Amino acid sequence: MRVLQLIDSLEIGGAERMAVNYANALHKRVEVSALCVTRKEGQLKTLIDPEVPYLYLKRKRRLDVAAVLRLKRFIQKHKIEIIQAHGSSYFLAVLVKLITPGLKLIWHDHFGNSEYLAGRKATSLKLLSSYFDGIFAVNEKLVLWSKQKLKVKKTFYIKNFIAEALPFDTDFEISGAKGKRMVCVANLRPQKNHHMLLDAFKLVLEHDAGYTLHLFGSVPESLYAKSLVERLEEEPFSKSVFFYGTYLKISAILPHFDIGVLSSDSEGLPLALLEYGQAGIPVITTDVGQCRAVLGDFGKLVPAQNPAALAEAIRASGFMTDDKAVDVKKLKDRILLEYGEPIVIQKVISKYAEII
Template identity: 70%
Template sequence: MRVLQLIDSLEIGGAERMAVNYANALHKRIAVSAFCVTRKEGALKALIDPEIPYLYLERKRRLDFAAVFRLQQFIKKHNIDVIQAHGSSCFVSVLVKLVTPGLKLIWHDHYGKSEFLAERKATSLRMLSVFFDAVFAVNEKLAHWSIEKLKVENAFYIKNFIAEALPMDSDFEVFGAKGKRIVCVANLRPQKNHQLLLDAFKWVLEQDAAFTLHLFGQAADRFYADSLFERMKAEPFTKSVFYYGTHLKMSAILPHFDVGVLSSDSEGLPLALLEYGQAGLDAVATDVGQCKVVLGHYGKIIPPRDKEALAEAVLKSSSADSEFRANAAGFREKVLCEFGESEIIEHVITLYAEII
């Protein structure tokens, strides 16, 4: 079995991390696991196993036929059976499928706004979906959407999974009182609703000034990010909020924190939530996407856009009470059992075989 992971960028993001996770996990289990990034390399390139066949396509425009030809030659060289095209890379994957007889194409849908699927435009995807042999979706709503809107019969909900945790980075400097360090790992864009998180954190500080908030993520939306940075500087809590930008090896530093938070208006299946569990953190998340399924009865699920509920959940989750410590331990076990690499990747390999 010979599979190519295809994605448009290697900047730090959930879909990009999953593409790398797939390539690395498959490398241990199949004849060839290859990787191609079409438009932009980034920090995540450093996490790709150096033995994996790799191509930077340097695609310059939407209809870049020279890039399609280069991709076709790479596919022929490595006798690729299946392309797993993540997110927006589905367009170039369809073009190369048209000129490569026998090639199977799986589109992996990472769409993060699954709470707003009624607003999702389907026209171009419906045209491309004629060439999809299957769709993998990161939550159940997206799988149903592909069946109903794209008329793809082979649409499967495939859980995101986490790579093995790295050793804790003892040199990482973190501020704030132990037990009261809140962390949020989410790129800075509107659907992640950091403004709600700041509103809730302001209320938390009124109850206990020892709390600190630690934000990780790429400034993906410049206008949104600038408004956040301006607020952080202007508000009285400025000395209690820390922004670190992106960090390549989150699993090595998350154990320094205590409560992992997602305040999103919409999600697919957030990798950050799995990483919170893997690190043994208490977790608080809004009831969007697969967050409730991931957390189960561990952690706290709150309504989206409810700052009071978010603040109260953070205060309770930071408690030293044994019940909350047990929740964190239970959540860790659940994540490792249900969202670990082995079980999910073996299921995916079975699906590859059926598709081929």
């Protein structure tokens, strides 16, 4: 098989991480595994296997004929059979399919607001979905939506997967008391609802001032991000909150922390949960998207937009006990077995064959 991953950006984000993960994982298992970024490169470029054929299109506008032709030449050079178009890159993928006979197109839906699908704007998707030979969706709600709204029969639930963890970074410096260091890996976007997390953290500190909160994620130019940064500077507990921005090799440092938290209003299948589990730390998350399916009985789920419930779950986590250690071990085993690279890629390759 000869497969191309298509993504609009290589900035740090869930869909972008998965595009790189797919290109690297498939490189070891198929004849050609290539990657093309259409609009903007970013830090994730450094994680691409040097043997993966790579193209940066420098696409300037929505209808960029020159970019489409460059992509076609790349496809012809590497004899690509399948384009796996992640997120918004499906538009360019359709254009190149129209002028490349025999090319198969799979759209990979990473839509994070799966709790609010009724309001999803999908005019372009509905117009172009007839060109999709298949759809991969990161949770079961998205599978149902695609079958109902886009009428694509070959729509499959494909779990996100994690790459092998990087070696533990013993030099990473971390503040806070052992057992009380919470970490949240989430870009500063409204969907992730950091304000709820801060509300919960404030309640936790009222009972135990020893807790610290460690935030990782990009800061887009948005009103939400601006308001959050301003709040972090103004809150009286700001000295207990540490913001690191983006951190490329997050799996190397997560074991330093004691609790992994997500406070999202909505999710698809968040990579952060898989990374927390892989790192062997207790996990607390809102009950949205595929989070319940990921954790099973080995993590804590709380209602979305409920800081009191989140604070209670954090306080209950406390220091590691024998029972909690067993749950952490079971979650790690579950993540590696069900969301590890080998099992997911095996399923993906079987779906490629079915679509071809």
